[in-house]
Amino acid sequence: MxxxxxxxxxxxxxxxxxxxxxxxxxxxxxxxxxxxxxxxxxxxxxxxxxxxxxxxxxxxxxxxxNSPLDPLDVIGEALAGERGEMGSRVVRAFLHIWDGPRGAAGVALLRSAVGNEWTARLFREFVLTQVLRRAVPRLGLDPEQGQLRMTLAGSQLVGMAMARYVIKVEPLASAPSEALVAAIGPAVQRYLVDDLPGVFPVSARDPRD
Amino acid sequence: MxxxxxxxxxxxxxxxxxxxxxxxxxxxxxxxxxxxxxxxxxxxxxxxxxxxxxxxxxxxxxxxxNSPLDPLDVIGEALAGERGEMGSRVVRAFLHIWDGPRGAAGVALLRSAVGNEWTARLFREFVLTQVLRRAVPRLGLDPEQGQLRMTLAGSQLVGMAMARYVIKVEPLASAPSEALVAAIGPAVQRYLVDDLPGVFPVSARDPRD
The missing domain is CATH 1.10.10.60 (Homeodomain-like)
Known part of the structure; x- marks a missing residue:
């Protein structure tokens, strides 16, 4: 790793x-x-x-x-401007790191995260303690809904990384980064800041059918 | 596999x-x-x-x-109602399959997809020929932009599957599926159908810096 x-x-x-x-x-x-x-x-x-x-x-x-990024750096980018453009800044900062020389470490981290239950658990601890715990208060998110908002945004960023850097599906794999910022930024913005229908408390549980 | x-x-x-x-x-x-x-x-x-x-x-x-689903079934769900609710139907159909007994095969498929370059290539072929090639014309998407729209929507679905079923981050892991439909459906709807800023042709290439 x-x-x-x-x-x-x-x-x-x-x-x-x-x-x-x-x-x-x-x-x-x-x-x-x-x-x-x-x-x-x-x-x-x-x-x-x-x-x-x-x-x-x-x-x-x-x-x-072997994280390619310190989540605090991306959080810093998120805060460095208008709240209405937070989603775009987050996507831009994320792409900048992954498109650069640290992208290989990012792919290795994703590979490791899905490798087995043990490594998935390590990655989950990473998300919980290094991303969520630090980001929710710093971004001024409601504690009750902040974790949901962050994980929704994170799911989009991780999915984009999978498509662009691991599976390498076109046109995502070769798209100019600003085109992705324009396409994905508003979705991340909505997850982080805008009104979300069906927001639910962190303790929600669902007996799967 | x-x-x-x-x-x-x-x-x-x-x-x-x-x-x-x-x-x-x-x-x-x-x-x-x-x-x-x-x-x-x-x-x-x-x-x-x-x-x-x-x-x-x-x-x-x-x-x-060993795909947990035939993409044609999800495409069928997408078409089975109002175009304005397509995103929600796609998310619901996707969650229904992954929350059920076929979810384990889905996790195995994701693990395989990121395992190495060889399996990533196989998964990419799967996305291209079994999902994109079939879905773009059936969903009535513009051929030029349909592949971008589909891969954006797919990146959100794959990211959700990673967060909920592989990394298992709360509250996504245990959230009621209808709460996720409400939260993620509109993002998928925007990717598939709504106006997208910065839509770019399939042939776009970016000399990464």
């Missing part, structure tokens, strides 16, 4: 051992349940070394996922 | 050999380039037996992909 680019600090073996232990701990115990101390023990190193290499637990998780 | 359910005609080994040869041929030569004769030769059987087991080449492809 991890592809190293550029120069990184420290011993690569130690670094990789920490990331491996982190992936196991995050998948098993969730982000909140996995302590830096336990991850350090799993990697056979001192907890101070984990902090030294990766900084915060958030940054350790992003490194363990 | 193939999980057999219920009773099927013929010798299971022969059947599986044909499906295996079909997957190889469709991935290598595309749907149009792969002949029933070549597939039969690859499986070491008579072409008449392929027709006997699977009927048309379309049906052979659906069987080889």
């Amino acid at each position: 991890v592809r190293r680019t550029g120069r990184r600090p420290g011993n690569p073996d130690t670094r990789e051992a920490i990331l491996e232990a982190a992936r196991g701990a995050f998948a098993e115990k969730g982000f909140d349940g996995a302590s830096i101390r336990a991850i350090a023990t799993g990697a056979g190193v001192d907890p101070a070394l984990v902090h030294h290499y990766f900084g915060t637990k958030d940054k350790l998780f992003l490194a363990a996922m | 193939v999980r057999r359910t219920g009773r099927r005609p013929g010798n299971p080994d022969t059947r599986e050999a044909i499906l295996e040869a079909a997957r190889g041929a469709f991935a290598e030569k595309g749907f149009d380039g792969a002949s029933i004769r070549a597939i039969a030769t690859g499986a070491g059987v008579d072409p008449a037996l392929v027709h006997h087991y699977f009927g048309t080449k379309d049906k052979l492809f659906l069987a080889a992909m």
Whole structure:
């Protein structure tokens, strides 16, 4: 899952051992349940070394996922302008990252996310703690409906990434990015900000038939 | 990729050999380039037996992909009512299939689609020949823009399937299906039917930066 680019600090073996232990701990115990101390023990190193290499637990998780982006950057883009254009800015920022050199890491992350139940669980923790938990309050979304709005928008972005970068269906695969911003931005805008019919509380449950 | 359910005609080994040869041929030569004769030769059987087991080449492809649905059924649902409600009907039909017993085959198909370049190519052929080629004329879409409209709608449906059934992020994972129809239907409606800003021809190419 991890592809190293550029120069990184420290011993690569130690670094990789920490990331491996982190992936196991995050998948098993969730982000909140996995302590830096336990991850350090799993990697056979001192907890101070984990902090030294990766900084915060958030940054350790992003490194363990080999995420092509820090969700905070996309959230920052979303906030950097008119609220009525938020959807377009989010789509543009997302495409800019995936169309660039970090796109390969994005495809690897998607492949990993659907690989099996274990990796799907890791990706779900990533979405919950690194995207939703940070974005809902920062974007000023209603806590009750914010998670629904974000996951709807995320489903469109993930689906676009699947079609454009993984399955590579035309014309999406080769479309100019601004054409996609124009086509998809309003859908994301509606999910994030506009009135949504049938908005339902986070605790909604459906006994599937 | 193939999980057999219920009773099927013929010798299971022969059947599986044909499906295996079909997957190889469709991935290598595309749907149009792969002949029933070549597939039969690859499986070491008579072409008449392929027709006997699977009927048309379309049906052979659906069987080889272990598709949870025949796209013609969803297209039929799309056409079975007001054009102004097409998006909602498509989302409802899609959710009905995935929420039911065939959902597991759908997850397996998605896992397979993102597995590697070979399986992604097979899935792309599936989208092109079994979904787009059939749906664009049947839905009365402009040939030039129909493929863009369909792939945009498909990206939202695939993204919803990823979020609800593979990554299982709440509240999408447990949301009542009619709430999702209300939330996502209008986006799919806009992609399929309404005016789209920035609609571009199928041949559009973008020198990525």
